[in-house]
Amino acid sequence: ILNVEQSPQSLHVQEGDSTNFTCSFPSSNFYALHWYRWETAKSPEALFVMTLNGDEKKKGRISATLNTKEGYSYLYIKGSQPEDSATYLCAFMSNDMRFGAGTRLTVKP
Amino acid sequence: DGGITQSPKYLFRKEGQNVTLSCEQNLNHDAMYWYRQDPGQGLRLIYYSQIVNDFQKGDIAEGYSVSREKKESFPLTVTSAQKNPTAFYLCASSISPRQGTQYFGPGTRLLVL
Numbered sequence: 001i002l003n004v005e006q007s008p009q010s011l012h013v014q015e016g017d018s019t020n021f022t023c024s025f026p027s028s029n030f031y032a033l034h035w036y037r038w039e040t041a042k043s044p045e046a047l048f049v050m051t052l053n054g055d056e057k058k059k060g061r062i063s064a065t066l067n068t069k070e071g072y073s074y075l076y077i078k079g080s081q082p083e084d085s086a087t088y089l090c091a092f093m094s095n096d097m098r099f100g101a102g103t104r105l106t107v108k109p
Numbered sequence: 110d111g112g113i114t115q116s117p118k119y120l121f122r123k124e125g126q127n128v129t130l131s132c133e134q135n136l137n138h139d140a141m142y143w144y145r146q147d148p149g150q151g152l153r154l155i156y157y158s159q160i161v162n163d164f165q166k167g168d169i170a171e172g173y174s175v176s177r178e179k180k181e182s183f184p185l186t187v188t189s190a191q192k193n194p195t196a197f198y199l200c201a202s203s204i205s206p207r208q209g210t211q212y213f214g215p216g217t218r219l220l221v222l
Contacts, residue, residue, distance in 0.1 A: 091209075
């Protein structure tokens with residue numbers, strides 16, 4: 001993988017559902033993996049920075065894992081709420097920062 | 110409050126015209142960045158600056174120019190050489206280039222008349 005790829009492109013879930021999505025990145029020259037949350041009409045905000053293989057980070061109902069050897073990170077949201085609706089961006093940092101296209105999450109009440 | 114401001118929110122460009130997008134930060138960050146977003150694509154790096162009076166081209170620098178005369182300011186000029194300028198432009202800053210968390214402004218949407 002030469003670029004940063006995120007899947008799915010979009011996701012619609014019901015309130016209370018748990019969900020997860022994937023960020024795939026090159027497995028060489030790894031420095032860090034960032035997750036950002038981007039709500040409509042707002043600026044992207046940093047969620048997590050992960051640097052070590054096997055890292056797990058958690059913030060409230062949102063958590064993320066990192067596998068640098070195989071080049072992927074998962075973002076999990078437990079018990080989705082409408083306010084979780086946003087685009088979730090991952091960014092792979094080596095010599096520069098490369099962003100994925102994002103996963104757009106919509107949580108229906 | 111500390112943060113990044115971008116202006117204007119919307120900008121209209123006529124054919125052959127140069128336009129400048131403003132980006133200001135009061136976070137005392139050394140590094141600043143300009144990204145372009147097109148529908149269905151990730152953020153693509155136009156230019157970045159690691160320190161005052163220094164800047165580097167990103168992946169899609171053609172048709173754009175920048176300056177970094179002050180630590181707080183990193184304006185982006187979209188020149189007439191940029192043939193497809195319609196996009197959403199985001200400015201960001203970080204403490205240093207390798208201190209990776211970036212803080213973003215609210216963005217400027219550029220439209221061509």
